[in-house]
Amino acid sequence: MTHKKPLSIYVHWPFCVSKCPYCDFNSHVRESIDHKTWLESYLKDLAYQKQFAPNHEIKSIFFGGGTPSLMPAHIIEGIIDQINKIWDVSKDVEISMEANPNSSEINKFLDFKLAGINRISLGIQSLKSDVLKFLGRAHSSQEALHAIESAQKVFKSYSLDFIYAHPKHTPQEWDEELIEILSINPPHLSLYQLTIEPQTPFQSYERLGKFKMPNEIVSEQFYDQTVTTMINSGYMHYEVSNFAKPGHACQHNMAYWQSKDYLGIGPGAHGRHTKNSRRIATRAHRSPEKWLSLVQQQGHALTHEETLTDQESLEEILLMGLRLTEGIDLKKLDQYASNGSWRNKTAHKRNNLAKEGLITHEKEKLKTTPQGLKKLNAIIEYLLID
Numbered sequence: 001m002t003h004k005k006p007l008s009i010y011v012h013w014p015f016c017v018s019k020c021p022y023c024d025f026n027s028h029v030r031e032s033i034d035h036k037t038w039l040e041s042y043l044k045d046l047a048y049q050k051q052f053a054p055n056h057e058i059k060s061i062f063f064g065g066g067t068p069s070l071m072p073a074h075i076i077e078g079i080i081d082q083i084n085k086i087w088d089v090s091k092d093v094e095i096s097m098e099a100n101p102n103s104s105e106i107n108k109f110l111d112f113k114l115a116g117i118n119r120i121s122l123g124i125q126s127l128k129s130d131v132l133k134f135l136g137r138a139h140s141s142q143e144a145l146h147a148i149e150s151a152q153k154v155f156k157s158y159s160l161d162f163i164y165a166h167p168k169h170t171p172q173e174w175d176e177e178l179i180e181i182l183s184i185n186p187p188h189l190s191l192y193q194l195t196i197e198p199q200t201p202f203q204s205y206e207r208l209g210k211f212k213m214p215n216e217i218v219s220e221q222f223y224d225q226t227v228t229t230m231i232n233s234g235y236m237h238y239e240v241s242n243f244a245k246p247g248h249a250c251q252h253n254m255a256y257w258q259s260k261d262y263l264g265i266g267p268g269a270h271g272r273h274t275k276n277s278r279r280i281a282t283r284a285h286r287s288p289e290k291w292l293s294l295v296q297q298q299g300h301a302l303t304h305e306e307t308l309t310d311q312e313s314l315e316e317i318l319l320m321g322l323r324l325t326e327g328i329d330l331k332k333l334d335q336y337a338s339n340g341s342w343r344n345k346t347a348h349k350r351n352n353l354a355k356e357g358l359i360t361h362e363k364e365k366l367k368t369t370p371q372g373l374k375k376l377n378a379i380i381e382y383l384l385i386d
Contacts, residue, residue, distance in 0.1 A: 004088060007056035008255040011042065011079055012266030013068040014288045020136040021201035022194060026268035026286050027066040039075045041295040043082045045265045048300040050086050052273040053261055058089040060252035062096045069099035073111035080116040094119055094251040101139045101147030109154040120151050121159040127177055135163065148184055157248055159188035165222040166194040167211035174222060175229065182233050187248035191226055192241050193219060220374060227370065240323045240373055257320045267291035279308045310336045318380050327367030349383055
């Protein structure tokens, strides 16, 4: 029996109730949505992209956005049914959905489960009302706690997202909030420091002096404190910002970080698949209306489909893989070394980084140390420079 290559599928729902001031995702606010046409278009997109991975087995499906929990459950069910018709699906497939903790969405949790969702990722962001207001979130702290309670009842696996190190935030306040979060005993936590993304309202506010972000020293203090508290509480720190109880790491995100094949369905969605041992990058049109029109006309809305160079593949694998505490298989990096062994070419650099306590490179694995995770970009840049 031959083993089929694993495949993950990302489905992008581009709509939100409102746009958060820190968000740079491809999300849009619309008053009316033709759900029938959207479902038809997702099914067409899947059928078209089958050609990129015809003999694979589905290991994970992720509904992201936007706010995919705004989708009617029948659209999710239709998409999952189409995936089952096109591909073999693993019996332990992870099917995740992002959701906001608003009452209208919480009431749909059971419908989502019946449609096929088996893991929910809740964008809580904070348990403090003033912070939620600052972040532009549409839910209250009470709604957040109610959403968590509902998720616990409906789903065996769930994840909570929180944002810390925002203006006026202190490490002591975060420590107190983290203790409250851990008392809930979630199986998975994604804990992100607030970053100011280009062309967002927050970038304008910061430039106008409406708030000041924590400096680098304080940011590092936040991060160190977070990692220590989580590890001491029995969580595995498996990626820069992600922590899980045993058996609850997000399999879909692992596919990205391990540079496995995945297809991106929906407006602005990215994909990566392998053809003749080369990595192919795809990207769809970002505009929801244009995406819908193109899929209706030609069966897909891909605007980019290009073969990555060895250097581009190498850079991606390092950028994604070194985020993981498990590291990267050195043999994988050798595949994309244009002239000979990547290990031989970079031995002196890796030795230098190891002496500085930033990486380890033993037993065929290249790993960042806890100190190295905080200097990831500098490490990757150093390793890639000729």
